[in-house]
Amino acid sequence: MKIAALGIDVGSTTVKMVGVNTAGEMVWNHLEVVDPRVEKQVDSFIDILQKEIGSREGIPLVATGYGRNLVHQAVKKVTEITCHARGVFRQLGHGGTLVDIGGQDSKVIIVGDQGRVIDFAMNDKCAAGTGRFLENSAARMQVPIEEMGAVALSATEEVSISSTCTVFAESEIISMVAHGVAVEPILMGLHRSLIRRIVSMVHSVGLVPPLLLSGGVVKNPAIRKVIEEETKEKVFMPEHPQLMGAYGAALFALDME
Numbered sequence: 001m002k003i004a005a006l007g008i009d010v011g012s013t014t015v016k017m018v019g020v021n022t023a024g025e026m027v028w029n030h031l032e033v034v035d036p037r038v039e040k041q042v043d044s045f046i047d048i049l050q051k052e053i054g055s056r057e058g059i060p061l062v063a064t065g066y067g068r069n070l071v072h073q074a075v076k077k078v079t080e081i082t083c084h085a086r087g088v089f090r091q092l093g094h095g096g097t098l099v100d101i102g103g104q105d106s107k108v109i110i111v112g113d114q115g116r117v118i119d120f121a122m123n124d125k126c127a128a129g130t131g132r133f134l135e136n137s138a139a140r141m142q143v144p145i146e147e148m149g150a151v152a153l154s155a156t157e158e159v160s161i162s163s164t165c166t167v168f169a170e171s172e173i174i175s176m177v178a179h180g181v182a183v184e185p186i187l188m189g190l191h192r193s194l195i196r197r198i199v200s201m202v203h204s205v206g207l208v209p210p211l212l213l214s215g216g217v218v219k220n221p222a223i224r225k226v227i228e229e230e231t232k233e234k235v236f237m238p239e240h241p242q243l244m245g246a247y248g249a250a251l252f253a254l255d256m257e
Contacts, residue, residue: 005254008249064078083244101216219242
């Protein structure tokens, strides 16, 4: 395995590192839940890589994500918006409207030629349009987060979650459970509520087809189904949506070779 460049995405919930070859193909990756001691965690990522390839001497590393400024080994830091656009463009071969749903924020990015960012909107002030909204709800409903989408899709009906605030939505859930409403329709309503907030962001920048997805949350099948229903657009997703920020960062590192 020959690695020519590395990218690391230090996000709010996970840290991802990607290695690419000289052709820009993803040939190595590693992912972990983020540790409060990010600097030490990045050192451990590099140790893991070096055990596999021998040495990373001479291999450039570009950092992105919330904690990018903590990656002292990086030769450059690039915003996650720019990196997700670059990574998804390279994976799918075209631009469009990219919806990136992360644990702590959501972004809508208009991606142009060569993965260039044309415009974007971002929600980083409220948890209701992010993965944290579903994570909190899953805990309240005692459903494993990785099973949440499948359980929601098994619903034969759907209830409306009117609150656009995570705290108030939790109060709604408690009330519904107390009145005997089943888990499945509540979960479907929660997915619908989250996606409607994101779709309003899409409309704020203007939907330029096709609709593209990235971020760990979009691995949830209910997210994909509801966003198609709400936008009336078919969605396209790369093979590793959670790694697109790190992949884009690695492509920027490759440019420095």
